[in-house]
Amino acid sequence: MSPRQAVPPVYRGIVGILRPIAMTMTKRDWQGTENIPAEGGFIVAANHVSHVDPILLAHYLIDHDAAPYFLAKQELFDVKGLGTLLTAAGQIPVARGSATAAEAFRQGAEGIASGKPILFYVEGTITRDPEGWPMVGKSGAARVALETGAPVIPVAQWGAQTVLRPYEFPLLRLLPRKTIHMRAGAPVDLDDLRGRPITREVLNEATERIMDAITAQLEIIRGQAAPPGRWDRRKGERVIKGRMEDQS
16 A cells, blocks of 8 residues: 655645635534545545535545545636646546546546546535535546545535525625534445446446435435435436446
């Protein structure tokens, strides 16, 4: 197992600016931290509820010595200035299209092999579920997990959407201070799928297990059961489990 890598200087600088702001502006309910690996590379599989939650999710992981590297959409890297910072901080762009997505996943796999925690928003975008539950998952995290053998740690988060509501950027609601809930679960059990040919059926099963694990942690945070099925953003409705979207 590769030791945990030191973060790049630019990453440390960003953390030095944003962490004190997050500490001041939010309250924290950090749960399940015993499930965050103390060393080596792994996959963080998380739900996505707000444009601001990458900062808060990174805060949770950094506070437990697991500074994450994001597979972030290419459009963010195309923003002048922001793209330069993200690149210097070691983050990984994902562009639409199978060839470019495959390259991003290759970089993610290499990062895991070198001891980095690599974070996947498995839904691929902020949830559009009317009640905020995780949507149908994409297959990228499952593919990298099966190809590398890396553990998948499901992390559920709740509360960031009260700071910045989905799709209402840039209207921040900082007062009164909001509580940000984060909960990591035990590694997702994929052992029976590892070593098998990575077919669509295998990816589908692995993706469903990952989404089930994230949803289970969110149910604990929210204190309620998720509705049956998952929201399919392409159809604009809930669908029966057992489906996924390609990552490309």
